Every structure is written in C-alpha cells, then in structure tokens.
Amino acid sequence: MPKVSSVIVPYAAYLRVYEPLAAFPEPERGHWARYARRPERPSYQEELRRSLADLLPIPPVAVPVHESDDAFVLEVDGVVCVCPWRTRLRGWQALAGLGEELPKPVLEAVLPEVVRRQAAQDYERWRERNPDARPWIRTATWQVPLNWFVLVSDEEREYDKGSAALAPVLRYRTPMVQARRRVARALRTLKDTMDEGPLVEGVMDVGRWLEEFHPRSLVELDYGGLVHALPAGALEDDHSAADVAEGIAALRRGDGVAAGAAYGRLVERWRAVRDLRSAN
Numbered sequence: 001m002p003k004v005s006s007v008i009v010p011y012a013a014y015l016r017v018y019e020p021l022a023a024f025p026e027p028e029r030g031h032w033a034r035y036a037r038r039p040e041r042p043s044y045q046e047e048l049r050r051s052l053a054d055l056l057p058i059p060p061v062a063v064p065v066h067e068s069d070d071a072f073v074l075e076v077d078g079v080v081c082v083c084p085w086r087t088r089l090r091g092w093q094a095l096a097g098l099g100e101e102l103p104k105p106v107l108e109a110v111l112p113e114v115v116r117r118q119a120a121q122d123y124e125r126w127r128e129r130n131p132d133a134r135p136w137i138r139t140a141t142w143q144v145p146l147n148w149f150v151l152v153s154d155e156e157r158e159y160d161k162g163s164a165a166l167a168p169v170l171r172y173r174t175p176m177v178q179a180r181r182r183v184a185r186a187l188r189t190l191k192d193t194m195d196e197g198p199l200v201e202g203v204m205d206v207g208r209w210l211e212e213f214h215p216r217s218l219v220e221l222d223y224g225g226l227v228h229a230l231p232a233g234a235l236e237d238d239h240s241a242a243d244v245a246e247g248i249a250a251l252r253r254g255d256g257v258a259a260g261a262a263y264g265r266l267v268e269r270w271r272a273v274r275d276l277r278s279a280n
Helices: 030-036 044-053 089-096 103-111 112-127 176-195 198-210 225-227 232-236 240-250 256-279
Strands: 012-020 071-076 079-084 138-143 157-160 169-175 218-222
Touching: 012 071, 012 225, 030 071, 030 240, 089 112, 089 138, 103 138, 112 138, 169 176, 176 198, 176 240, 240 256
Parallel strands: none
Antiparallel strands: 012 079, 012 138, 012 218, 071 079, 157 169, 169 218
16 A cells, blocks of 8 residues: 655556566566565555656656666466556657646646657657557546446455555456456447447447456556545545446446436546546
C-alpha cells in the first residue's frame, strides 16, 4: 500500500497488465527475473515523483530521456508477473491528448509548444523503429472509464481504508482470460442494444489492447490517486463495477428501467469528482 507523502498525488486511476516472465524475450526476461528478486522496489508514488521532477527544469522535460527499467511485480499462483512502467512511451502518448485536458494558456505555461513539438518528433522517429510497442499501463485522470469496469467483478474488489500513515486503496484484480471473456460478452450486448458510441468504442479499444498480452497475465484496475478525490464514506461504498455489470445485464434482458437506474448511480457517484475537476 502506498504511503502518504508530501507530493501532491495526481487524481489518476490506472489499468495495469502483469505478464509472466515467460512472455518476455531474452535478455529482457533475465532483467525482470533479477529485478523481481530485489528486496525493495519503487512504488507507484516513486514513479509519480520522478515524473513531476522532470517538469521542474527550464525548459521542462516533456518525457524522460531514457526509458524506465522499473516495473511493478506480483506473484500470481506461484508465477512471477511484471508490469513494466514504460514511462517514456506513456509520456509520449499522454502528450497527444494533453491539449484536450488543459486550456491552451495553462498548457503553454507547463509545456511550451517548442518542447511539445520536439517530443512529438522524437516519438515519431521512435515509433518507426518500434512499430509494435504498447504500454502495460493505461492512465485516466479524474475518472475511472466505464469500459474499465467491464473487465472486473465486484467480487474481485479490494478495499483498505488506510490509516494516518497509509493512503486508502481501492482496486480490482482479475485473470486475463476472465477479463477478455467479460469484454466479449459485454460487446455482444452493447452492440445488440445500443448505437455505436463512446462506450462501445471504449470497450472495443480496451479489448484490442488486452489481446496484446499473454493469456496468463493478470489485469489490475487501481483507483490510484483518485482515492484522495473521493470522501472516505463514498470510497467505501463505491461498487461501480457492480453497477456496470448490473446495467449490462439489464440491457441483455431488455430492462431499460434497471439499466437506467444503474447508470444513474454511476453518474451520481462520480459527480463529486467531476465537480472537483471543474473547480480546478
């Protein structure tokens, strides 16, 4: 569990994939095997600290100069699985959508256009050499996308309210095969009952992403810094995965009233976070 630090934690949630060592080619497999045996490894808070530190120089560093060789590590049924940070790749990808997240004057103050343009050119050249690269981590600020909840079940929910020294934790972990099965089933229902739109497109997108990984991987949905944006009581009562599953099940049986009620609960629950974002 992450410790509370003096660093302001961005209100971001994470979708992570942990792959077994067998999924990695050598020499990367050997690197991760040695890495997993380390007695201490950096937490997600440390990753955030490093990213924030890059914004302090003048001019700021839009993305790390070198790719991270760190990862999150889990043991799943006796098998060591790793989730590489790939901070540089994720930084490049995040830059592409930054214009939609920040007003232009704020964006220019944080990352001047010349810095963004250089980063975009570096990414384009890198992609030509690495056309199949993909991140093991997806990030969403100020929300957990509804399509992420499709992957998990309420029974897989893990909640710890934390303490004075430790931040709360709310996350879900599920086997890859189960996540893919839920995506396929949800897509059938959504396509049969809804027009094409952001929800259907989002489920299709996350489903395609999951297909890139080893079938014995583990999928983790982590509220991350969002635990600081939700009141303790609201966090404890948050069963968004159950509401998404109930809404899809209602659509499947043709019960529009029940589907609307489930969606209404989701909207109401996340209104506080949306309002907080608007206030900033």
